[in-house]
Amino acid sequence: MHQRRCKVVCAMHIHGAVNNFLYSASFLNPLNWVKEKLVPSIREKPSQEEVEASKKQAAKEGNRSVFEATPGPLVRQARGKWGLAIPVKKGVHVPNKPHKPRPTAHKYSTANFKISHRKLNMLGRQIAGKPVDYAILQMQFSEKRASSRIMNMLATAKDHAVRYKRLSEPKLVVAESWVSKGPRGPKRLEPRGRGHFGIRTHPNSKLTVVLKEGKTVEEQKKEERARKIRKIVSAAATREDVPIRNPSPTSLGAAVHSEQLWKLAESKFQSFENTAIVRTVELGGSVVHVTTTYAIKATQPGAKVYTIALGLEEKQKTSWLEVKVKGQQTPLDVVHYPLDTSRNFQLLDVALPDVLSLNSTLNLVLETLQTHATFPWPKQASQKEDQALKYQTDLFVLSPYHTGVQRTKVKAPTPRVISYTTPENLQDFTLDAPASKQGATVTYGPYSDIPTSSNNKFIKEHQQPITVHYFHEQPVLEISKLTRTAEISHWGANLNIQDNLVLHNAGPTLKGHFSRLEHQSQSYFKRPAPHALPALTLHLPPGIRNTYYYDLIGNVSTSRLRIAPAAPKNQRASRYSVLELRPRYPILGGWNYTFTLGWDAPLSDSAVYDRSTGKYIVEVPIMTPIPGAVVNSAEVSIVLPEGATGVEFAPPFPAVANRISTHTTYLDSMGRPMLTFEYENLTIMHAQSIFVSYKVPLAAHLRKPFVVGVAFFSVFALAIVGRRINLTIHQKTL
Amino acid sequence: MRYSKSLLALLYLPICLIAAQDPHQQLVELAKAGNGVIKLDSKTFDLLTSPKRTWEFEPSWNAVGEAWATVPKEHRDNHFFATLDFDNGQTTFQKLGLQSAPVVYVYPAAQGPLVPASGKVSPLKYDFSNGFDAGPLAESLSKHTPIPIPYRDPINWARYFTIATGVLGLLVTLRFISPIIQSRWTWALVTVAVSLVMTSGYMFTRIRGSPFIGNDGNWVAAGFQNQFGQEVSVVAGIYGLLTMSFLMLVMVVPYQTSPARQRLQIYLWSGVFVIVYSVLVSLFRVKNRGAS
Amino acid sequence: MPTAYPLPTNLSPATVANTASLIRIVALALISGAAIASRLFAVINFESIIHEFDPWFNYRATRVLASKGFYEFWNWFDPTAWYPLGRVVGGTLYPGLMATSGVIYNLLHAINLPVDIRNICVLLAPGFSALTAWATYMFTKEMKDASAGLLAAAFIGIVPGYISRSVAGSYDNEAIAIFLLMITFYCWIKALKQGSALFGTVAAVFYFYMVAAWGGYAFITNMIPLHALVLILMGRFSSRLYVAYSSWYAIGTLASMQVPFVGFQPVKTSEHMAALGVFGLLQIVAFAQLVRSHVSSHQFQKLLATGVISIGILGAMAFVLLTYKGWIAPWTGRFYSLWDTGYAKKYIPIIASVSEHQPTAWPSFFMDLQFLVFLFPAGVILCFRELRDEHLFVIIYAVVASYFAGVMVRLMLTLTPVVCVASAVALSTLLDTFVDPTEPEVVDDTRSESGASTISAPGTNGAAPSPTTPATTSKKAKKAAAAAAEHPTTLSDILASSSTKTAKPKGIYGLDTRIMVVLNTICMLAFFVSHCTWVTSSAYSSPSVVLASSNPDGSQHIIDDFREAYYWLRQNTPEDAVVMSWWDYGYQIAGMADRPTLVDNNTWNNTHIATVGKAMSSSEEVAYPILRKHDVSYILVIFGGLIGYSGDDINKFLWMVRIAQGVWPDEVQEPSFFTPQGEYKVDDNASPAMRNSLMYKMSYYRFVDLFGGAQAMDRVRQQQVPKVGPTLDYLDEAFTSENWIVRIYEVKKEDSLGRDLKSANAFAQGKKRKRSKPTTRRRAIL
Secondary structure, three states: OHHHHHHHHHHHHHOOOOOHHHHHHHHHOHHHHHHHHHOOOOEEOOOHHHHHHHHHHHHHHOOOOOOOOOHHHHHHHHHHHHOOOOOOOOOOOOOOOOOOOOOOEEEEEOOOEOOOHHHHHHHHHHHOOOEHHHHHHHHHHOOOOOHHHHHHHHHHHHHHHHHOOOOOHHHEEEEEEEEEEOOOOOOEEEEOHHHOEEEEOOOOEEEEEEEEEOOOHHHHHHHHHHHHHHHOOOOOOOOOOOOOEOOOOOOOOOOOOHHHHHHHHHHHHOOEEEEEEEEEEEOOOOEEEEEEEEEEEEOOOOEEEEEEEEEHHHHHHEEEEEEEEOOOOOEOOEEEOOOOOOOOEEEEEEEEEEEEOOOOEEEEEEEEEEEOOEEEOOOEEOOOOOOEEEEEEEOOOOOOOOEEEEEEEEEOOOOOEEEEOOOOOOOOOOOOOOEEEEOOEEEEEEEEEEOOOOOHHHHHHOOOEEEEEEEOOOOOEEEEEEEEEEEEEOOOOEEEEEEEEEEEEOOOEEOOOOOHHHHHHHHHOOOOOOOOEOOEEEEEOOOOEEEEEEEOOEEOOOEEEEOOOOOOOOOOOOOOEEEEEOOOOOEOOOOEEEEEEEEEEEHHHHEEEEOOOOEEEEEEEOOOOOOOOEEEEEEEEEEOOOOOEEEEEEOOOOOOEEEEEEEOOOOOOOOEEEEEEEEEEEOHHHOOEEEEEEEOOHHHHHHHHHHHHHHHHHHHHHHHHHHHOOOOOOOOOO | OHHHOOOOEEEOOOHHHOOOHHHHHHHHHHHHHOOOEEEEOHHHHHHOOOOOOOOOOHHHHHHHHHHHHOOOHHHHOOOEEEEEOOHHHHHHHHHHOOOOOOOEEEEOOOOOOOOOOOOOOOOEEEOHHHOOOHHHHHHHHHOOOOOOOOOOOOOOHHHHHHHHHHHHHHHHHHHHHHHHHHOHHHHHHHHHHHHHHHHOOHHHHHHHOOOOOOOOOOOOOOOOOOOOHHHHHHHHHHHHHHHHHHHHHHHHHHHOOOHHHHHHHHHHHHHHHHHHHHHHHHHHHHHOOOOO | OOEOOOOOOOOOHHHHHHHHHHHHHHHHHHHHHHHHHOOOHHHHHOOOOOOOOHHHHHHHHHHHHHHHOHHHHHOOEEOOOOOOOOEEOOOOOOOHHHHHHHHHHHHHHHOOOOOOHHHHHHHHHHHHHHHHHHHHHHHHHHHOOHHHHHHHHHHHHHOHHHHOOOOOOOOOOHHHHHHHHHHHHHHHHHHHHHOOHHHHHHHHHHHHHHHHHOOOHHHHHHHHHHHHHHHHHOOOOOHHHHHHHHHHHHHHHHHHOOOOOOOOHHHHEHHHHHHHHHHHHHHHHHHHHHHHHHOOHHHHHHHHHHHHHHHHHHHHHHHHHHHHHOOOEOOOHHHHHHHOOOHHHHHOHHHHHOHHHOOOOHHHHHHHHOOHHHHHHHHHHHHHHOOOHHHHHHHHHHHHHHHHHHHOHHHHHHHHHHHHHHHHHHHHHHHHHHHOOEOOOOOOOOOOOOOOOOOOOOOOOOOOOOOOOHHHHHHHHHHHHHHHOOOOOOHHHHHHHHHHHOOOOOOOOOOHHHHHHHHHHHHHHHHHHHHHHHHHHHOOOOOOOOEEEEOOOOOEEEEOHHHHHHHHHHHHOOOOOOEEOOHHHHHHHHHHHOOOEOOOOOOOOHHHHHHHHHHHHOOHHHHHHHHHHOOOOEEEEEOOOOOOOOOOHHHHHHHHHHHHHHHOOOOOOHHHHOOOOOOOOOOOOOOHHHHHOHHHHHHHOOOHHHHOOOOOEEOOOOEEOOOOOOOOOOEEEEEEOOOOOEEEEEEOOOOOOOOOHHHHHHHHHHHHOOOOOOOHHHHHHO
16 A cells, blocks of 8 residues: 555656655655656556545545545445345446336435525526536636535535436436525515615525536537537538548558459448438539448348449549448448549448348438539639639449439538539439529439449440539638648657648639738628638647747747646646737638647657656657648658657558658757658548557656767866967067 | 019920021021020020029030130030020910929931931920039030040139148248157147047048038937038047047146146046046937947 | 045055956946847847848848859859849959858857858847947047046947947848948057057957948048148158058058958049048158158258149149049949039939938937037037047048038948047046046135935946946946046045145036036936837837738738748749839849849949830830830839838839930930829829839739729829729730739730731630729720
């Protein structure tokens, strides 16, 4: 036990927490001190039992926080209740007495206490609908008198809900909260001036809450973010947690010979049929989000590999792709066929999660992001004019199987769709109108009974391009080149990230010339030109320091930054620092702007020291997501500390190219290893992290101070010698 | 009214222009008569064109005219100097809307071989920005004459004479005052005087030719980068006083033999120093608003 | 002997000496720190950026040097400057500055300190100011003693007159020139004192550096010969003078001729003739001395007379002949305008138009030198008291420099060092007098016991000086100085010696006077420091590239229009687009926008500038052919009328007119730009020439519309611009910065149908008129 505690304390220094123990230790044993210093502010992953230990200890000292419902007492509690020990696991719902229906809500309230119902109701409104922990937090920091009482009440309510009603703790939300008036105390006279008097009442009231299982904070945040991003036209929802397969030309799946693959394919083609295919195209600026749902039916037993076909240019536009079973989170493995231009389509094999029996059905969802799929039309627009884009795709979704019915929906950002092509000679697929527009959506189909379409014959006969011409209200952004350099420094406990961006407005090029008068009046009347980009809002990581933003000729003074505090330990950052970044001049259609953006982030947020292996593991994000923009080419360099050895890295998706080189910078004597990754066509979905792990031996840490010390010392030595040398040929006495 | 008479112009008639010979002849004769300068009345003026003169400007004008009279005939006669008096040319003055005198107009030839290259035949006005001297006038007019006006400043004998005598006198006196010349303190005074005068902006007033006192009687010029003549003397005086009191403390006081007198002097000079210095600072704040 | 306050007696000379030297070093370090720190206001208030105009060129050149190496830089031909002509940069600049920062850059990179070249350029001036302080210390030490030296160093470190040209970011030749000036003078004095050829050579080397760094080297070139001449005339010729001067001149001149921009000037132009003449004179005199040592004095008199006179006459004649023949060039305009002050205004308006070539009014003297301005005459007088050779130097320097400073604001820079030196001498003499504890023997009771605490004994105060302000620094300096004065033996001996130095009893009685005077001095110094800080922070620390205003809530608001427009040019115009602007902005456009310019700040071609002036000041129809001929594609004008930025082109317009008039007198006339009443106006009764001029049109194009019917007000001129704005037929508004300070126009190509653009335009608008809402252009057409 005692040893444990030591260890805990020790772990604490390693967090860099300043306490006297650290100093005394350092005084007693310098080497010890050096050791501590050498792993500066790197959080060690506290092992499970350590956490337990510290919690127990805390409990013993009686300073445990009210809000944590540790399973410990729960066990005792349970034993006390039913006399048998229930194995309690986190998150697992323990089966209760069979006949009893499982309660879904827990109602609880304060006693009547002396407060006006009006005042109390404010708090009630404040917590209603919030997750209970969040509500407790609110109460904790609320200024109101009653807040502390409410907080305790909520805490108790939560505790009870978890213990008696077995509601799952993380999901608890304050479903309802209302205030009811209690008995009024005796009235009192309140003397006023000039013999007047008022009547003073002493209201009582109480707050009642109902706790239910709702969405957790994380879920709500996620939905919130998703909604926001959905608002941003042309951007897709971000899912940081999902690994991404990147169909970059180099990563053509496993090394299989095309011929056998083809045979394989031919053999399998018969084993399915698509009862329905629905493709939804969410139009946007430089990024278009396409979701295709295949309702498939196995036509022979034991089918486990489904093949999807993409048109050739569709394939080339696609920069991100994933396949899932509808309603499931885990994406399925995809194997790309080798691309050969004789067939103008591309096949992918999807490994189904489980073998389908005969006639059993399954819904597959194919999500793709297309970049550079739209182009401005007309190509030029003056400052006053609107911005219109054209999107072109194929009418039919190709498939190696027979398709029952298929439909394509093209959703424009706004109902203002200028024109859309109406396909001809579809009589053998449909009888009524081949295309119809409703609101912002243009629907092609339904087209029924489509034969196997992944062959040149069908494509020649039936496949035809469809074009949608629509208005777009946001500027179409492209980042022609992104160069990111991430430099890890252990002495500074610092992760410096610097981006060089070349920004290009890919919307219609400006017709005529830029008139500041126009621009100012437009912004004055709140009717900015749709293709002018006055400012850009970026989400940077929380807790960043000295952010800088300059371009080739110096600092750009016109930008605003709101820094979110660093995320607490052991949990994901949910908030972001918001940078409102203004270019020197508004970027109109066809204009360029280059700038450099950099910041320092505390290393402890993104690095972990694994004591068992003695390795550091650092997480470096590939890019800062810029909503609705596509990064044409990116180069990410990660500079490891000097003398780092045993370097390993795990990119979230394969890079076009990567290399390792040496980079020499301040006070380096041997240079630092630098990893460089190159990517193409990155979208917001690619905002993932590269994980790098490496060892840094003690000597390497010590090298820098040693070198500097030697340098200084030699300078002084030279000075000392120099003063004592006398070069005069003969001492003359003037 | 000193502009009672008023004057001139040089004009520039191509021979070819003359269909009616007589005006030209007339001009030639008039020019001869007034040896190079034509006396006009408003009639002759209408025949020519307007200009004017003031008393102080007249001599330089005539000087240029005479110089022109010396050039070979073929040039001389297609280029004329003329003057117009206000008295006999009011109408013309009204015609040209002239309020002030003198004015010099150059009328280039309207046609013929002598039309200037730029093709501008509208009269050019000569601006007196660099004074009423004959030199610059001739110089600028020469741009319009077929050959440059052969004007040369008359040799200023008086000036040379004074210089010569001055030098001689200096040489003579040198023998008597040589002890003074050789005393270092003379030189010291000269040096200090020079540097004080310079640092109090003498050259500024000299170059900008700023007046000794502002026309509103104020002797301190408004503005940081501006000053009047009197400021030079005042500021130089202040500087001098400060320097002197300082030198007193350094060079005179220590040699006092009586402590009492010494103490008195020290306090005295320090007092002077402080007071004058604060005067100087306040003056500086007058010049430079918002000074520290 | 009596002392005003008790002195510790148990101090060994070694202790005293060591403490003194320690304090001296610490003081110097602190002074350097103060000098550097006080120059960083610009960086702190704004950012690390290059200031003003010329520095942008130096910065650009330095970038070339750092990236391409020295030889590339040496024969760098810049086709983008002076557009059709180009500029041989390597041969037409003083490479010293760029070379310096290039060397520093490479040095740092060699030891793996990858410092950005911009930061090196920005911080070069402060760094060298510290060196200047050191050089001044050495120089003044030669004049008087270390105490004066420390004072002088402190003064030069913080005096605004020098800071004005050396704040961080003002990356100009003066930044290193002043250090070179002082170190050269120091070496010269040293050489003169010791008659050592070594120091003469060192002086020559630094002189060469100076020549390579700054055009103002002519000052040294004439200052040292003048000194030598005066020495000769005072009959102070000595072998030391001969050695020093000869070694300096011979080596220095040869070295200086290696700089391409200087070339053979040292033997061909009048500015350098003085040095040559004095050199010759020295030879003659030396020869005379030689002869005197051999022949009897009587014959010598004759010989000398005839010889010297004849040679003198010959030399003079030769000089005259050469000048007459034109082998020796007469004085250049800039140099000549120092003597004939009217010269520049009349003949070279470009020189006259530069603000820093204006004469200096007394307030700016006081602002730049504060109490030194009246302290330094005292110093000069003290120099007269013991008239050693080096003192003569200071005296001459004082007179000459104060004249120059009076003529040109810019030359205040050369005056500042001597002012600091002289006043340091004066002040330290004062302090020596009043801190010196000895009292002359007079039957008089010393109040020694009373104030032992107030002033600690000099030299024994070993406490490290507090690094707060230069004031304390110089105060410590004083103590250190007093200490430094006392090397040889224990204090009492020193006192004895110092008292016996003068025949007359000399010294101060009592303690109160001492305290009073010293306190007085300290107050003065403190005030000086506060003044310097104020001046530096308020007047000299704004990079004219970025303007600062303040928001209603008092926070600083940066007006960044220049860089906005330049960067727009850089990003969104073709690489080879020629930009025409008034020459002030040439360097900035080249540096920040990286585009070819017609004219820039090295004004070597008057005609070319006049061409631009003409284009700006004449009407569109006249200007258009000029623009096309120089294939100008963009015109950039600065217009402050909207936010009241007074340094804009309309205010400089008259200079353009004058310069143009100098070349085309009958096409551009200055008077025609004034109202009949002779006023310079932009409102309704502006003269037609004014209103038709390109500059006027470009400045006020669509300015009225901004006010939407309300009366448009020009906030610089405080005049109301005409209700109907000017129209443009040959130009197109390309870009206007946020506050309208910078406006860029594109020159239209010839009409494709061969019509002249005016009618083409009218035609186009005629069609447009049917459309919905009218704009000013159309109103103008109506």
